[in-house]
Amino acid sequence: MSESTAIGPLVGVVMGSKSDYEVMVAAVEMLREFGVPHEVQVVSAHRTPDLLFAYAASAAGRGLRAIVAGAGGAAHLPGMLAAKTLVPVLGVPVPATALQGMDSLLSIVQMPKGIPVATFAIGRPGAANAGLFAVQMLAATDAGLAEKLTAWRAARTAEVLSQELPL
Numbered sequence: 001m002s003e004s005t006a007i008g009p010l011v012g013v014v015m016g017s018k019s020d021y022e023v024m025v026a027a028v029e030m031l032r033e034f035g036v037p038h039e040v041q042v043v044s045a046h047r048t049p050d051l052l053f054a055y056a057a058s059a060a061g062r063g064l065r066a067i068v069a070g071a072g073g074a075a076h077l078p079g080m081l082a083a084k085t086l087v088p089v090l091g092v093p094v095p096a097t098a099l100q101g102m103d104s105l106l107s108i109v110q111m112p113k114g115i116p117v118a119t120f121a122i123g124r125p126g127a128a129n130a131g132l133f134a135v136q137m138l139a140a141t142d143a144g145l146a147e148k149l150t151a152w153r154a155a156r157t158a159e160v161l162s163q164e165l166p167l
């Protein structure tokens with residue numbers, strides 16, 4: 001699935017299962033909010049390894065500048081994608097098992113030296129931050145996006161400053 005594709009997608013959001021979407025939608029929402037062209041797809045490291053390789057192999061050529069990859073359990077998807085492309089991979093641990101995301105966090109963050117995966121917090125906050133981080137990466141060469149980010153942060157600051165406690 002591709003969105004805002006007047007120019008091709010700049011960010012790929014992939015996940016190991018449809019069941020991960022309730023977490024990964026937080027990344028998608030962030031990309032939507034900033035109007036970043038993106039695509040969303042299920043790619044499973046252990047159930048569709050050939051698709052994973054094809055996705056990674058085509059990522060740079062198709063213009064992707066970042067891949068947000070979320071998976072639960074023994075989460076190989078971000079690391080295996082990173083092993084097959086130079087497009088930066090932002091990994092999101094999804095709480096999907098009895099270990100509540102600690103398994104996927106350690107799988108993703110403990111990449112051996114040489115193949116980096118940027119690793120985010122477990123669950124929706126991590127997915128949102130991964131989306132936001134992808135926006136910030138693109139903003140390095142897109143002044144309009146940088147302006148939107150500055151305004152977005154100012155709005156977060158204003159939200160906190162306007163908070164009142166029920167004393």
Ligand code: RP5
Nearest residue numbers: 016017019071072073094096
């Ligand atoms: C992982 O196994 C997926 O990323 C998902 O988090 C988990 C469960 O997948 P389903 O059984 O819901 O397809 O590969």
